[in-house]
Amino acid sequence: MTSTLPAVTAAKVPAQRRPAPTTRPTDRTEPPRRLRSSRPDLLLCGVLLVAILVVQGWNIADYPTLSDDEGTYLAQAWAVQEGRGLAHYTYWYDHPPLGWIQIALLTWIPSLVSPGSMTVGSMRLVMLAVSAVSAVLVFVLARRLALPRWAAGLGMALFGLSPLSVVLQREIFLDNLAVMWTLLAFCLAASPSRHLWHHFGAGIAAAAAVLTKETMLVVLPAVVVTMWRHGHRDTRKFALTGAVTACVLIGFSYPLFALLKGELFPGGGHVSLWDGIKYQMSRPGSGFILDPGSGSYGVLHSWLYYDRVLPLGGLAGAVLLLATWRWSVTARALAGPALAVAVLALVAMRPSGYLPAMYVIGALPFLALVLAGATASVAHAVLRRRRGEGENRYVTGGRYALAAVLVLAAGAYVVPRWYDGDRTAVTADANAPYRAASRWLSTEVADPAGTRVLVDDALWLDLVHAGYRPGLGVIWFYKADLDPAVTRTMPHGWRDLDYVVASPTVRRDAADLPAVQDALRHSTPVATFGTGEDRIEIRQIETVAGGPR
Incomplete structure (x- = not known):
């Protein structure tokens, strides 16, 4: 026996308008709850990752020129592998040793297979693993900060394919390892599941970043801002307290290490952490970054020689996002990366500060994120939907034409310059x-x-x-x-x-x-x-x- 629902007549239910959606359009898309559940995300991230690894890996041993810092970090890693202590000479407290301990772990298998191949040129290959992890973390962070898929891909491409990134991420620098840990801290801080252990993990990752390269200390306020914005209102204070506590306790392991060795303070016949800090704080500055006669000005122009798009565009994007923070959802979502760019820029502009060439490595992922976010915000402003009283009306053909012109103009400016820079990186032999x-x-x-x-x-x-x-x-x-x-x-x-x-x-x-x-x-x-x-x-x-x- 079958049954049917009774017919509904027009007299029983009065005609009414189709209910309007309960949500309003915003200038962002909702982040996927799990990246692995989104096949388009995985596909886009995978394609970009392959492109980044090919460009960064091709000719990696021959360009750029080998640097003394690379040799130092690799030699210190070799000393760790050989059981000769923390350095190939007397260790003094210029940097925490966690950075080259990680390099020792990364180079352990290659050096075990072929001990004679552990030289700077050949061991640059291990940096590809660090670049791969960092590039994926940039994509994940962009999606967790609610950037649309195309903008997350743009941020990943900016970070991994800029000629400036290709040159610096190939080199065996502690900064590249520290960036990986910093990005992990941001991703955990912006976790959509808001588990407390994610926030504790963010504090641990932040501590690892600082113990890898101490300059990452200035980025920690941006991690805190991201954690505060993405934490659950009921547990936010507890989670933040736990993350800060974990970061501080692990960070104190470095002075504790010096104390247990009797090298915390100066004394006869030994190095000390205090002397290392005093040296770092009192070393001669390289001058104001905008003074044409200063060393910092030369460093800035060495960055701009490789790429102007990412440094200048990212800085402009950070200014735009910070200026529109009150009324732009994208700007609020990217408050952490924008703050990181602002802090790093202010530190670089200290008139009496010392500016090393690898300093910009710490800013690269955040420059890429804010530039992609600013692009997404502008794109939404140009292509936003307009709602009529009784129906939805999409953007007109003129708006699409304007967007197409802007995209073509940006491509015409960026592509030739990046092509020349990346072509040099994959063909030149500087070594x-x-x-x-x-x-x-x-x-x-x-x-x-x-x-x-x-x-x-x-x-x-x-x-x-x-x-x-x-x-x-x-x-x-x-x-x-x-x-x-x-x-x-x-x-x-x-x-x-x-x-x-x-x-x-x-x-x-x-x-x-x-x-x-x-x-x-x-x-x-x-x-x-x-x-x-x-x-x-x-x-x-x-x-x-x-x-x-």
């Missing part, structure tokens, strides 16, 4: 002089084990693998002046050396190192690789009579 110098010192010196040579750290591990004695045979040039454990082995100064490798770094920094100056002054080039300021000279130390040994 041929280093490879040639390493090969010469490995094959032309008769007794590597009995030879003493000053080098920058970019070549240090190469020569260790070639048979030179680590620490006393192959000597990081700074230590000839600054480490008593090394200077004690050089009672006759430059006369106790056989060679000095005059790389651009050695020639530049020798002005403040008397022993290195003497070695350069009393040596004769026996091999030169490259030309101009980028050349590398292998100089043999002269005998007392004035001739080469």
